[in-house]
Amino acid sequence: MASGSMTMTTVVVETNLLSRQELRDRLQAVGDSRYHHRHPFHLRMHRGELTRGQLQAWALNRYYYQSRIPIKDSLLLAKSDDPAFRRAWRKRILDHDGDKDGYGGVEKWIQLAEASGLRREQVIPCTGVLPGVRYAVDAYLALVRDNSLLIAVASSLTELFSRDLISLRMDQMRLHYPYLTPGLAYFVGRLTQAPEDATFALDYVSTHAATRAQQEQVIQALEAKCAILWAQLDAIDYAYVVPGNIPPGAFVPDCD
Amino acid sequence: MASGSMTMTTVVVETNLLSRQELRDRLQAVGDSRYHHRHPFHLRMHRGELTRGQLQAWALNRYYYQSRIPIKDSLLLAKSDDPAFRRAWRKRILDHDGDKDGYGGVEKWIQLAEASGLRREQVIPCTGVLPGVRYAVDAYLALVRDNSLLIAVASSLTELFSRDLISLRMDQMRLHYPYLTPGLAYFVGRLTQAPEDATFALDYVSTHAATRAQQEQVIQALEAKCAILWAQLDAIDYAYVVPGNIPPGAFVPDCD
Structure with a gap:
């Protein structure tokens, strides 16, 4: 009878586990409600309501996020003892850093900032970045550094919606x-990069979240990442939409 | 001649060092321009413009900061190998945690939140805290944890202005x-507590910042702490003053 009740317990646990599709649906629901495509600042941007100075502030602040992505991916690589996983994930560092100086996603973001009218010397040192943006991005690095590889990978799943x-x-x-x-x-x-990366990460978490508790960790990691993206736009929207709100020391646009 | 030029170098370094009064003046200038007494949300508060719901949001969010102060002070204690310093600094943990359940600064903050109309069960779990407030407070813990004792002590100097x-x-x-x-x-x-604590911390940094570079670290630590306090109010002002800005998952007041 002892082995019988153990089997029953096992069945209960397995029934409780979400299927791949159920997990995918839960993640989609998080994205629908919490991804930053719904943020007021993005809605303003897409309605054409932002000034050049506001777009400069956005590009300059988000550069801090962009510049930390390969650092985040390096922290994540360091959590894996599997060469095959590391080979697959290091593509992301290549995408952002490029093969040589002047290429890669970080450089391309600088070019976007330049198109907005900023000089690259204004952008690269990150001196004018809003403290609120800096704390949010640093929270992302801490989330990846201080949690399991599963949670770190799951926090990248915002790419499902990008x-x-x-x-x-x-x-x-x-x-x-x-x-x-x-x-x-x-x-x-x-x-093209984001959907490839999202497919890999979704497959990874679907395979490696072996218990319902781990599946819930995956969902919570995506919620946490959505909050990190959202809070960056909160800080930008607060500082640069209402006059008088730019905090001491932060970037001041020289044009409307 | 070699020893002559060495002496000259030493004189230059000492001349470069700020006097106690000059250091105090530099710290005061940081407070005058960057302490959160100038923040728009505090100005609204002091003009009597806040609703009860906005004061609830402030009390609930700032509870996260208050609740982390004794954790910050414990991290700071752990950096010192001097029993006399630790005896002096542990007063702060006592001030916030009290001698028994129901006493101390953290409990008193809960009573303020209750006076605003919140129940303590809404406040203590910190579930409705704005992500932007959480990241800023966590940045304070990281600042203290990851830097020298001198910088950690200097980051408390906002109490000079409180x-x-x-x-x-x-x-x-x-x-x-x-x-x-x-x-x-x-x-x-x-x-009474804050000025006592500030006097001790000011004396500590004045004595232990032995080079001009360390004095500049002290000043920068105070700037960094001012930014942490300021960013908390940015997040609160953004979310709770303009309708529609409360981020997903954050506290929603049930009254105006």
């Missing part, structure tokens, strides 16, 4: 802010 | 928000 946002953003930028058009190469690259 | 702000706040709360009056015990305690 292609639609990037497509819309490119269309609206060409329409409302044509001066940005020479700087859109970053988004062109991400249109 | 008495004036607390005095003004108590007056304005009694005037504009009389329902908060039963919850002001936290501030009464801080009126």
Whole structure:
């Protein structure tokens, strides 16, 4: 009877486990409600309501996020003892850093900032970045550094939702802010990179979340990452939409 | 001649060092320009413009900061190998945690939140705290944890400026928000604790910053702490002043 009740316990646990599709649906629901495509600042951007100075502030602040992505991926690589996983994941560092100086996603983001009218020397030192943006990005590094590989991989799953946002953003930028058009190469690259990366990460978490508790960790990691993206836009929207709100020491646009 | 030029170098370094008064003046200048007594949300508060719901949001969010102060002070204690320093600094943990359940600054902050109309069960789990507030407070813990004892102590120097702000706040709360009056015990305690703590910390950094570079670290640590306090109010002002800005998952007041 002892082995019988153990079997029953096992069955209960397995029934409790979400199927791959159920897990995918839960992650989609998080994205639908919490991904930053719904943020007021993005809605303003897509309606063409932002000034050049506000777009400069966005590009300059988000550069801090972009510049930390390969650092985040390096922290993540360091968590894996599997050469095959590391080979697959290191593509991301290559995508952002490129093969040589002047290539890669970080450089392309600088070109977007330049298209907005900033000089690269204003952007690269990150001196004018809003403290609120810095704390949010640093929270992302801490999330990856201080948690399991499963949670770290799951926190990248916002890429499941990025292609639609990037497509819309490119269309609206060409329409409302044509001066940005020479700087859109970053988004062109991400249109194919992000879905590839998301597919890999989704497959990884679907395979490696072996218990319901781990599946819930995956979902919570995606929620946490959505909050990190959202909070960056909160800080930007607060500082640069209402006059008088730029905190001491932060970037001040020299144009409207 | 070699020893002559060495002497000259030494003289240059010593001349470069700020006097105690010069260091104090530099710290005061940071406070004058960057301490959060100038923040738009505090200005609204002191003009009596906040609703009860906005004060609830402030009390609930700032509880996360208050609740992390004794953790910050424990991290700081752990950096010192001097029993005399630790004996002096542990007063702060006592001030916040009290001698027994139901006493101490953390408990008094809960009483302030209750005076605003919140239940303590809403406050203590910190579930509704704004991500932007959480990241800023966590950045304070990281600042203390990951830097020298000198920088950690210097980051507490915002207490040099807190008495004036607390005095003004108590007056304005009694005037504009009389329902908060039963919850002001936290501030009464801080009126004497904060200046004592600031005097100790100022003396410590004045004595232990032995080079100009260390003095600059002290000043930068105070700037960094001012930014941490400021960013918390940015997040609160953004989320709770303009309708529609509360991020997913954060506290929603049930009253205006």
